Amino acid sequence: MFRPVDEQLKMLCAGAVQIETVDELRKKLEASRAASRPLRVKLGMDPTAPDIHLGHTVVLRKMREFQDLGHKAVLIIGDYTAMIGDPSGKTKTRPMLPPEAIKRNAETYFQQAGKALDTAPEKLEIRYNSEWLGKMNLADMLKLSSRVTAAQIFQRRDFKERLKNDVDIALSEFIYPLMQGWDSVVIRADVELGGTDQLFNNLVGRELQRDEKQEPQVVMVMPILEGLDGAQKMSKSLGNYIGVSEPxxxxxxxxxxxxxxxxxxxxxxxxxxxxxxxxxxxxxxxxxxxxxxxxxxxxxxxxxxxxxxxxxxxxxxxxxKKLDEVAEPLAVAAGKIGLIELVGKTGAFKSRGDIRRIIQEGGVQLDGEKQTDPKAVIEPRAGQILRAGKRVIRRIELAG
RNA sequence: GGAGGGAUAGCGAAGCGGCCAAACGCGGCAGACUGUAAAUCUGUUGACUAACGUCUUCGAAGGUUCGAAUCCUUCUCCCUCCA
Structure with missing residues (x-):
């Protein structure tokens, strides 16, 4: 049922930034093949950002490779942890999310992740971590938090940076990696995938599993994709992303x-x-x-x-430059209309001043002719092509 | 608990009674150049106005003044040092 170990290993290691450790992965693959038992590959999903973009797909693809090799993907929807907010790669504390929002986000997330993963039930298991984290009481929590030292936590680069710059760190954020690590224990993960920013969190999972006398998971981190600006990582909040469900x-x-x-x-x-x-x-x-x-x-x-x-x-x-091929229709009433009003009908600009500005700057064309007079009143004809800026291209249609 | 410092437009950061719709940088938008590239250069970047100008903005609420982002009072939040 499983392909030869060397073959699997070669494929799985491709593209990963770091694997802790390759030897352990090999052993797990060998054991899996011998026993005909698929590995459980964990991936945590943070339901705070419902739009999956290309950056996420780097990790999702790796997950898909595991699936295609016969292993099982275990997708953890971090509905409970989302209430805290992952500090990874963040420079400020995240707001806590209300439960309804988390639920909605998780649904969207799953729907979009389905584009990248094999969603057959035997290949994909979905768990919400509120299932076990929600049941923990304070004593459990304290026991868990005694397993990691403050020094370990402070070693993290995200926290170091924030401490250095006097940026707040909520105490709850220290707990985050523990909760995520506990997920690995509960679902008995063999492998955990993540971006490089998840390395610390994922390694904590190893520690906790060891404490619980489980075989520690292999941690595999994938590179972080740069966003459209080529400077920062692709992220929704920075607006430099391509979403998987964009047209x-x-x-x-x-x-x-x-x-x-x-x-x-x-x-x-x-x-x-x-x-x-x-x-x-x-x-x-x-x-x-x-x-x-x-x-x-x-x-x-x-x-x-x-x-x-x-x-x-x-x-x-x-x-x-065949603009008429790409223009979207724009319905206008027959008769005279101010140029500003006409451009405004596209709904692409925030204010009249804004429109006036791009007109004066030569950004507005009608049938290829620049219109530079913001006061102009024109009588549009059906079929004329209106262009405002680089992206807004409309074909005029007369209504009424 | 004590002593200081701070909160300014999307972000960072000047301004400290009138010349402030608020320097500068980033980001955004537009133009030139192109390969819709990128980089670069130019312009622009609160709202309304053809324009003169008018209106709303400098953590919140009051006050002083002809006039306040700038001074005073109270409040909220944040930081630093000390305990």
Whole structure:
């Protein structure tokens, strides 16, 4: 039932930043194969951020590989821990979330994670950690917290930084890694996956398992994907992300806007291309390579047809400038209308002053002609193409 | 408990009675250049106005003043040192 251990190991180690330890992973794989027992691979999901983006998919893909090799994914929805907020990689304390919001987020999360994981029941187990954490009492908690020393906690880079910069750390945040580690004990994890920012938390899981006389889990951390800006990690709060449920054209466009340098780094982490393929792409035109990347991403979440369509849309909009192909309809009443009002109907700008500004700066075109007079009153005709800024392109339709 | 320091636009950070809708940097938006790249350069970045200008903003509430982000009082939150 299971493939040879060396083969599995090679595949699983690919792309990981750090594995604690490879030897243990090998032993576990050997034992698993001998006993025909799938490994339990844990991944914690934080339901505070319901939009799954490409950054999450790096880890999810690894999880999928485990599944494809016959192992079992155990997805932990951190509904209980979310009430505290994971300090990992954070520079400030997170607000606690109300239970309803957590529930809603968890549902969305699962729905989106399903795009990346095999959701067959024998391949995927979903657990909410309130199931066991919610039952703990103060005595249990104290017992648990006696297992980790303050020194260990303070060693963490996130906390060090915050202490150095006089940023608050809520006491509850010290407990977070313990709770997450306890999850591993309860579900008897063989492997825990995570991003590099999860290393500390995941290692605590090992400690706790050892204390409980379990075989410690193997910790495998994956690289953190950089966001669209190429500077900070991809995250929802920074707004530099591509969400897995975004429409194809959005995905394609966002992917095209990244720098060439970033593109190659994405190539290494995202589409699972062989090095030879990447080398070949590097020899060609960077724009082609970027379009190929963008198309690959769209294809993964929306299918090949959508990828092809998104690519054509992009070419029409920017390369061939066939604006009428990509314009969205904009319904306006027949008759004269101020230019500002007309642009305002697109709903893409926050204030009239804002619109006036882009008009004066030459950002508004009507059928390809720049309109630079904010006072202008025009009489739009059906079929005219209105362009405001780079992205807002509308075809005028007369109503009434 | 004692002594000090701070809270300013999306963020960081100046300003300390009128010239402040508030310097500067980042971010955002637009333009030029391009491969919708990136980098760079230019402009712009509270709302309404064609404009003059008007209105709302500097932790909260009051007050002093012709006039307050700036001074006073109270309150809230944060930090540092001491105990």
């Amino acid at each position: 194809p054209n959005e995905m394609f466009g966002k992917a095209m806007s990244i720098s060439d340098d970033l593109m190659w780094r994405w190539y290494e982490m995202l589409p699972g291309k062989a090095e030879a393929d990447i080398a070949a792409l590097k020899a060609g035109h960077p724009m082609e390579a970027k379009k190929a990347l963008a198309a690959a991403l769209v294809e993964r979440f929306h299918g090949a047809n959508a990828a092809q369509a998104a690519r054509e849309h992009f070419d029409n909009q920017f390369s061939k």
